[in-house]
Amino acid sequence: MKKFFGILLTLALFTAVPAAAQFDWGIKAGVNIAEKPSNLGDLKAAAKGDAGWYVGPMAKVTLPIVGLGVEANLLYSQTSTEVGGEKIKRQCIDLPVYLRYEISIPAINKFVEPFVAVGPQWSWNIGDRNFVMEALGAANGQLPKYTLRSSNLSLNLGAGIILLNHVQLHANYNLALGSTSDYRNEWDATINAYNHIVKSRTNTWQVSVAYIF
Numbered sequence: 001m002k003k004f005f006g007i008l009l010t011l012a013l014f015t016a017v018p019a020a021a022q023f024d025w026g027i028k029a030g031v032n033i034a035e036k037p038s039n040l041g042d043l044k045a046a047a048k049g050d051a052g053w054y055v056g057p058m059a060k061v062t063l064p065i066v067g068l069g070v071e072a073n074l075l076y077s078q079t080s081t082e083v084g085g086e087k088i089k090r091q092c093i094d095l096p097v098y099l100r101y102e103i104s105i106p107a108i109n110k111f112v113e114p115f116v117a118v119g120p121q122w123s124w125n126i127g128d129r130n131f132v133m134e135a136l137g138a139a140n141g142q143l144p145k146y147t148l149r150s151s152n153l154s155l156n157l158g159a160g161i162i163l164l165n166h167v168q169l170h171a172n173y174n175l176a177l178g179s180t181s182d183y184r185n186e187w188d189a190t191i192n193a194y195n196h197i198v199k200s201r202t203n204t205w206q207v208s209v210a211y212i213f
Contacts, residue, residue, distance in 0.1 A: 022062045029055040030208025032079045037200040040083065040183060050080035054094065058210055067102040071117065079204060083146055084133045090148055091127030096156050113162040121154045121174060144185040153177045168210040176201040
C-alpha cells in the first residue's frame with residue numbers, strides 16, 4: 001500500500017507543476033556496482049559484490065527560476081552478488097524518483113550545469129528469487145537457501161552534471177531501507193523447516209549516462 005501511494009505521489013508531482021516549468025524526457029543507461037550483502041556472519045568474508053546494468057526512460061520537470069525539479073525513471077535493472085560460491089542475480093523493475101536542484105552558474109550554464117539529487121526508489125523483483133547454496137554442502141540432506149525479497153524500498157543520494165543541455169552524467173548511491181534478502185542456513189528436523197533466518201541487505205553504487213531530448 002505504501003508503494004501504491006508513493007507512485008500516486010509521483011504522478012501528482014508531474015501533473016501539478018506550474019505551466020512555466022520545463023519538461024524534458026530522455027533515455028538513461030548505467031552500471032550497478034553492488035556492495036557485499038550485510039549481516040551474513042562467517043559467510044560475509046566469502047561474499048562479494050559484482051557489476052550489473054540498467055536502462056530505461058526518464059522524465060524531469062524543472063522550475064527554471066529556482067532550479068528545483070523532479071525526475072522519475074522507469075528502469076530494467078540487473079544487480080549481481082556472490083554468496084557462498086553461488087551467483088545471485090537480481091532482476092528488477094526500478095522506479096526511482098528524485099528531488100533535484102540544478103546549480104545555476106551563468107558563465108558556464110550553456111556548457112555544464114551541475115546538480116544534486118535525492119529521493120526514494122521502489123523496486124519489484126521480476127527474476128528468480130530462490131537460490132540453493134550447493135557449494136556449502138547439505139545439512140541433514142537440506143541445502144542452505146538464499147531468497148531475494150519480491151520488492152523493496154531504498155533511498156538514492158547523488159550528484160551529476162548536464163553537458164550542452166542534452167547529456168547527463170550522474171553518480172548515485174542506493175541505500176536499502178530494509179532487508180533485500182533472507183538467508184536460511186540451519187535445518188531443524190523436528191519441525192521440518194529452517195529455524196535460523198538471517199535478514200540481509202545490499203547497497204549499490206550507480207553511474208549513469210542519459211541523453212535528454
